[in-house]
Amino acid sequence: MLGLALGRLSQDWQTRYGHPVVVVESFVDPEKFDGTVYSAQGWQELGTTDGWGRCRRDYYVKHDKPKRLFVRELCRNACRSLQAEHLRPELAAVEVGEIPACHRKVREIRSIAEHFRQVPEYRQRIESYPLWSLLTIILLAVLSGAPRGQKDLAKFAKRLTQAQRRALGIRRNPQRKYPAPSQTTFSRFFRGADGEKINTAILAIQEQVRGPLPAGGLIVMDGKEPKHGPGDSVLTFIHAPSQYYLGSALVDQKTNEIPVARQMMESLDLQGRIVAADALHTQTETARMIVLQKGGDYLLTVKDNQPKLNEAITTLIPAPEAGFSPSEAHRPISPVGGVE
Secondary structure (H helix, E strand, O other): OHHHHHHHHHHHHHHHHOOOOOEEEEEEOOOOOOOHHHHHOOOEEEEEOOOEEEOOOOOEEEOOOOOEEEEEEOOOOHHHHHHOOOOOHHHHHHHOOOOOOOOOOHHHHHHHHHHHOOOOOOOOOOOOOOHHHHHHHHHHHHHHOOOOOHHHHHHHHHOOOHHHHHHOOOOOOOOOOOOOOOHHHHHHHHHHOOHHHHHHHHHHHHHHHHOOOOOOOEEEEEEEOOOOOOOOEEEEEEEEOOOEEEEEEEEOOOOOHHHHHHHHHOOOOOOOOEEEEOHHHOOHHHHHHHHHHOOOEEEEOOOOOOHHHHHHHHHHOOOOOOOOOHHHHOOOOOOOOOOO
16 A cells, blocks of 8 residues: 555646655654564665654644654655755756845844844753844844745745844854754744744834834734644734734633733723724723723624624614715725724
């Protein structure tokens, strides 16, 4: 069965993803299995892993149970082809999406990095990459339009010049070079860094670059759940139309967005502004807080989670006419808030 699967794997991968597979790998738990089937089929054992397990996309958790690693080439000289400076034409499509380079000057990079120095370290021992160096790299990736997954961040960091890496505070290696952090370095960072302190630093950088929050406007709150696997969702506040970032907070799986949103609004200036949210936040206490405590107005969505209010609106407010012209569709509507 294993031989039949490997016999068609490369062609199936070519059909689905546009490139073949030339090397396969497999992990064996030595506490449960001996890996006999792989050894019998000519797989090569490379050793044991470091005891990290994959959880979600590009995220690893320490489990201290190393696995035996087996690999096998599906075509002749496959490993040599992968080590070449340029991939073969049929494999080159994998690296078509080139990560953009950072064109920020050294002085700008140092200025950004200074804001992140206040974020506390979670590690007892720092080798090559201080925490504020990694934070600055991530922000530079955002400003450069680069993807922000751990793999892409490592590729982006590799494209930084030696002068840029020095400005980031990266420490030199024995070869007197400033190295680039790897994917696993960013994975460990995302697991251990203090999110609240990072949020405070980002807000300070934004105010220095963009100035204070514009007066008036709409404050939009919205929550997003992780796309890959389980995990906490994130609630974010944004000012519209300026796209001024106002902060984010994790929503623990044991609760929901409602108490998190109210806690975040305590520190926001809502005077003379309108707060917009989805139906989850259509709560009397939330509306009262926006109007009476913070001096703002609200624009809340009403659905079936508020059946009496939904029924009252349906009964008392006439439905708009079904037909309208394109010009009427783009006519601005003045939002009304602060009424319970």
